[in-house]
Amino acid sequence: MPKRKKVKKIKKAKSVKKIKIKNKGISKITDKKTSVSGADEKPEIKKIRKQPTEKRIYNLKDFVVYPKHGVGKITAIEKATIGEIDIQFYKILVEKEKLTLTVPINQQSKLRPIASINQINKCISILKTKPKIKRTMWSRRAQEYDQKINSGKIYELAEVVKDLNKNTDIIADQSYSERQLFEKAYDRLRSEFEAVLKVSPEDVQKKMDKALGRTKISEDAQ
Numbered sequence: 195m196p197k198r199k200k201v202k203k204i205k206k207a208k209s210v211k212k213i214k215i216k217n218k219g220i221s222k223i224t225d226k227k228t229s230v231s232g233a234d235e236k237p238e239i240k241k242i243r244k245q246p247t248e249k250r251i252y253n254l255k256d257f258v259v260y261p262k263h264g265v266g267k268i269t270a271i272e273k274a275t276i277g278e279i280d281i282q283f284y285k286i287l288v289e290k291e292k293l294t295l296t297v298p299i300n301q302q303s304k305l306r307p308i309a310s311i312n313q314i315n316k317c318i319s320i321l322k323t324k325p326k327i328k329r330t331m332w333s334r335r336a337q338e339y340d341q342k343i344n345s346g347k348i349y350e351l352a353e354v355v356k357d358l359n360k361n362t363d364i365i366a367d368q369s370y371s372e373r374q375l376f377e378k379a380y381d382r383l384r385s386e387f388e389a390v391l392k393v394s395p396e397d398v399q400k401k402m403d404k405a406l407g408r409t410k411i412s413e414d415a416q
Contacts, residue, residue, distance in 0.1 A: 258305045260346070317387075349384060355402075
């Protein structure tokens with residue numbers, strides 16, 4: 195009889211150990227949940243601390259690009275008081291259009307700095323590629339080209355010049371609206387080339403025409 199009692203005690207001890215292990219597992223799970231919820235809170239703190247986009251500071255005589263008008267030069271940085279609020283703004287001369295723009299500094303998202311040498315080289319590579327032929331109606335294509343020209347993005351500008359290029363100066367080879375858009379895009383791109391490369395308009399034109407293949411006809415004639 196005494197032996198049977200000892201066996202029963204051992205079984206009870208084992209069952210108690212099992213309960214303890216289960217409790218430990220529960221405590222571990224609750225710890226994981228708290229760590230996950232803590233990790234979720236971190237991005238919210240970052241969003242609150244995140245500053246708005248930094249304002250770029252331009253100086254006098256810097257060249258900038260205003261999307262709807264092209265390359266301009268900062269001629270003055272002035273201040274004015276409007277409704278008891280001091281406003282600082284840039285005076286930008288767009289020489290090609292004989293136009294002076296007044297752009298508040300807090301609205302300078304419309305401006306961008308002129309392209310780098312690497313960007314100019316990429317534009318030349320774009321000009322050398324074959325034009326894309328689209329089958330859509332001209333009115334729709336013309337609208338797309340105009341949007342690209344006024345986007346202020348130099349690569350899109352180069353694409354318009356490339357797509358509307360006819361490798362010739364003969365007016366009959368282009369419609370009036372096609373030629374207008376081509377010349378607008380060509381002049382915008384050339385003015386930025388001039389500002390970046392700091393060479394004469396004639397040299398810039400030669401460089402662009404060579405990339406577009408517009409000099410082949412004159413070379414063959416010679």
